[in-house]
Amino acid sequence: MSKNPFDHDMTLNGGYLYTHTKGLSSRIANQTLTEYTISKLQIKDKKVIDIGCGDGIYTKTLYERCKPKLMIGTDISRNAIIYAQKKYCKKNKLEFYYHDIYSLEDKFKNFDLAIIRGVLHHIDQPERAIAVIAKIASEILIIEPNGYNPLLKVIEKTSSYHRQHGEKSYAPYLLNRWVKNNNYRILKKDFIGLVPFFAPDWIAKLTKKMQPLIENIPIISKLCCAVYCIHGTK
Numbered sequence: 001m002s003k004n005p006f007d008h009d010m011t012l013n014g015g016y017l018y019t020h021t022k023g024l025s026s027r028i029a030n031q032t033l034t035e036y037t038i039s040k041l042q043i044k045d046k047k048v049i050d051i052g053c054g055d056g057i058y059t060k061t062l063y064e065r066c067k068p069k070l071m072i073g074t075d076i077s078r079n080a081i082i083y084a085q086k087k088y089c090k091k092n093k094l095e096f097y098y099h100d101i102y103s104l105e106d107k108f109k110n111f112d113l114a115i116i117r118g119v120l121h122h123i124d125q126p127e128r129a130i131a132v133i134a135k136i137a138s139e140i141l142i143i144e145p146n147g148y149n150p151l152l153k154v155i156e157k158t159s160s161y162h163r164q165h166g167e168k169s170y171a172p173y174l175l176n177r178w179v180k181n182n183n184y185r186i187l188k189k190d191f192i193g194l195v196p197f198f199a200p201d202w203i204a205k206l207t208k209k210m211q212p213l214i215e216n217i218p219i220i221s222k223l224c225c226a227v228y229c230i231h232g233t234k
Contacts, residue, residue: 004077025204028195032211033117033143033227034058036192038065040231041141045069046112049137051104052076052119056084056096062115063094072108074099101129104136111137121145121169127178134182139233142179145169146191146228172228184232191215191225 053073
């Protein structure tokens with residue numbers, strides 16, 4: 001197996017399990033994150049960097065729907081970037097690069113917006129990563145698993161997939177602190193999503209119906225929603 005589990009995923013699946021799947025739950029969960037991103041951000045005519053873009057499918061979606069001035073995707077999986085370059089780089093002003101998150105400032109500068117979707121829970125130094133991003137982007141959107149959700153914590157400990165990929169969610173109060181410590185002013189904080197990845201269809205359908213209600217009950221959403229989102233600017 002590759003030392004990078006995400007490279008290995010690409011070899012096995014021709015794309016990540018989270019993105020290249022016919023599973024209803026994963027499709028709904030991913031759509032929730034994409035629609036949230038589009039609804040909360042002004043992307044049109046901005047220089048945008050999607051950090052940890054994976055195989056590029058959602059970077060491409062944002063590019064097509066939101067018309068940024070420039071859309072860059074970066075990822076630590078060389079196989080994922082090769083895939084994205086071959087499949088999507090024919091589009092003008094949509095580019096993909098293999099790059100480590102901790103050294104982004106060596107190559108990238110002066111972005112209007114950085115999107116970090118489902119990345120920080122895979123790395124050991126998330127605050128350091130945010131500090132690097134703060135040097136290259138004046139606006140930030142972080143989308144992460146909800147570290148207050150007790151079921152998520154159990155899954156991280158018991159799921160072989162989560163263990164192999166080093167998944168460890170962080171408490172939202174820590175994410176808030178790290179964002180503020182790097183001179184971002186938090187504009188919006190949301191707990192969203194209820195549909196779990198890789199769940200049976202009946203669970204996906206049930207949780208999708210419950211999702212709007214749960215998202216709008218403050219205490220319940222804090223404990224039950226799958227995802228925590230922070231939008232900040234300088």
